[in-house]
Amino acid sequence: MRVIISDQTKVQYRYPARAVGILGAVMVIVSIFLPWSYGQGALDDVGFTGAPSPLQMFVVILPVLVLVLLAIPLVGKQRLGKVAKVVAWNTSAKTASIATLVTVTIALAAIAIELKGLANVEIGGWLALIGAALAALATPFLPDSPEPTLERVKSPKWAQIVGIAVMMAAVLFAAAFALNQTDAGAFLTYLAFLVGVVLVLRQFGVMGWIGIAGANNNRVLVMSAFIVAFAFPFTQDGSDANMSIASQVLIFAAAALGLNIVVGLVGLLDLGYIAFLGAGAFTAAVLSESAFSTIDFHPPFIVTVLIAGAVSSLLGLLIGAPTLRVSGDYLAIVTLAFGEIFRITMNNLDGNDGPNVTNGSNGISGIPELNFFGFDFGEVHTILGVEIGRFANYYWLMLVVIALIIVVFMNLNYSRIGRGWVAIREDELAAEAMGVNTFALKLLAFAGGAFLAGVAGAVKAHHDVSVTPDQYVFLESAFLLAAVVLGGMGTVVGVLIGATILKLLPEKLRFFSDYRLLLFGLLMVIMMQFRPEGIIADERRQLEFHAEDEELAEEIEEELITHHAHLNPERKGFEL
Amino acid sequence: MTQVTSGVGHHVDASTLLLEAAHVTMRFGGLTAVNDVSLNVHAGEIFGLIGPNGAGKTTFFNCLTGLYKPTSGEVRFAGAVLPPQPRLVVRAGMARTFQNIRLFHNMTALENVMVGMYSRTKTNAIDAVFRLPRHRREEKESTERARELLDFVGLTGAADMLSRNLPYGDQRRLEIARALATDPKLLLLDEPTAGMNPQETRQAEELIFKIRDLGLAVLVIEHDMRFIFNLCDRVACLVRGAVLVEGVGAVVQNDPRVIEAYIGAPAEELPAPQVGQPGANPGEGIADA
């Protein structure tokens, strides 16, 4: 994406580039008051004059960002003060204008596809496209800003907490809006917008600052994240469809977090992980009071969960003990085979080829709803005037499970055990040579990860009502692995994001379902090319603010400014 | 600085035998990389191991530390036979650094050192998951000790830096700190100054003296002759897998066979030179790191 333009050219053309960029941004902003399409029914009706649709209101945020980022520096460094130096105006304007162009293009493509033909794009749409293209062409001619150092600026605690709260509110709002997009085109447009905004904020330095704020107020961050997640069902107004997706995302995410220990922390490639989820699900199904249950032992769910986890981790030990001594590739092959063996075994435990445990390919259906102290998960409850349906109940349960998993994960990660794990990932031989019991730790990770998957599987059995072997195919293992790799190995937030993307996209883009695998393959290739560490990189650093950091920040700032001095020979404004 | 010139005579208790390697031989197929090497290292002494490239010095280290199981021979440490398993060797009290730095790159300097404490700490998964008092106490102690060790090797400010972002010389020192964290009685250093500039080499020299003054014995492989003869109480020269000469620095230094081994011998008689001669090409090691 990087256009190579020499620094001289950039200095030379910086004023016209800024002017053209501003013009383009204004054109896009104006365009939302004009109709984008002739017919109705494309996106969420973008055919009105003077009345932008909600989607357009979102989309216009991008050109507004371009405008603001380009215009404010014109005011000049002196008047803006110190803060202006620590953020990256020009580069974020570039990102914003490219994001605008991408978003507008997707919107127009969606109109063209949904209304059958580009002829249906009206004046507003073309204006937006031309404006976006102008901005995207002009802004690369601006000199690059130095990396933002906003994160190094000391900010008061209340500001950090407000920052976190605002971000969380934005996340909730964005997620609720995203789930309510039923139209694939609108969803994609919105997605492009979201990605764009996140990239711009990151480029500008806000994300770095939020990262520090979050690290400094870890509890606030975690608490508010859970409050937001907890509040989510209330934004859905009883919509079971969305809550079903959301609860599936959480189950998937729980399993991905378990896999993240094995793959992300220890660096073991496990291609059969779905089997552990399946083992948990089958255990819970068999122990449930389903009419198809084959065992006459039905403990309360809390016991079932522990048994399910134990069965899974036992399987983990069984498969791990002989294979974890050998290195990398073998493990991948063995686990791959194990996943298949599990599925086939479950198919064969049908009373014909073996004892009847699972009813073979029919699986176990009619698994009863969970019931905690009289709270029936299958019933609709009205809380605060909002209908909370069946899936919302399971969603909340999974939220608790995920919270526990995250606590386990984090506590292990920042302990002697976690350090041993990461050391193995980084350099197994050196870890062993430093006294780490690598075999025992790998086995522990394997069993522990399997336990978490087993727990998630137990809830899944009740959530899905039925458990069949064909839910646990290799493809699911691959998706779990993709969620971990895409999100960022070894991180919690990254894996949650990765799991959300991988589970949500196929649900929202049924339209693409035939090309699902192709798209994921592409996505992975692109990620590996441009950001191999995943969406969130696992940086094991302590982000605490130290007193000496401020001096360091000033130093770095000075250095950057001197370094970039040749880019702004007459330093009237800055980085112009 | 005054320390640097002092050589012999710092033994804590020269009579205690710490490491006894007896007739250690390591063959790779037809190649005998280490041939019947016997060496003794006493408590509190600095022992130098020199020899041309490919002489088998690193292989010998690997035999001592359990990374290789010697084809024949025996390694005893503090009287007991060492099991050929790296982590048990560490437990017994022997820690090493690597010729090509092998830090945990995506961990902070502090965490690298704390990994070194693995075998000396006891927190198990249950303690950690529930953050039991034992875990928290041990965590606090380990963190403090790790910071002390970073101070000791001169990396005070670098605790929270990812080790891959450290300058090359600091990475070498961090490796030493990590090895010290295993609480060893004997420290094995594989070319600790490879790729360092003269000033850093000086610092490394001082650091090794400081380590010896803590009462540790040091077995060090080096190519830098000045460094070795400044530092070591005794020196052995390894050529083609076998000990050629062993003795106090000055004797080995002036032994004609040693000089010949390094510069005089016809090329075909020496093992083929390997890539990555840190002594010869200081920049090389950086590429490794």
Ligand SMILES: Nc1ncnc2c1ncn2[C@@H]1O[C@H](COP(=O)(O)OP(=O)(O)OP(=O)(O)O)[C@@H](O)[C@H]1O
């Ligand atoms: N794992 C192995 N398999 C086969 N040959 C090996 C192995 N390890 C070392 N060798 C060979 O053993 C010989 C000794 O190598 P070693 O690395 O011990 O030399 P060195 O004295 O440390 O040399 P340098 O000064 O270059 O570090 C070399 O010829 C090397 O190629």
Ligand SMILES: [Mg+2]
């Ligand atoms: Mg060597």
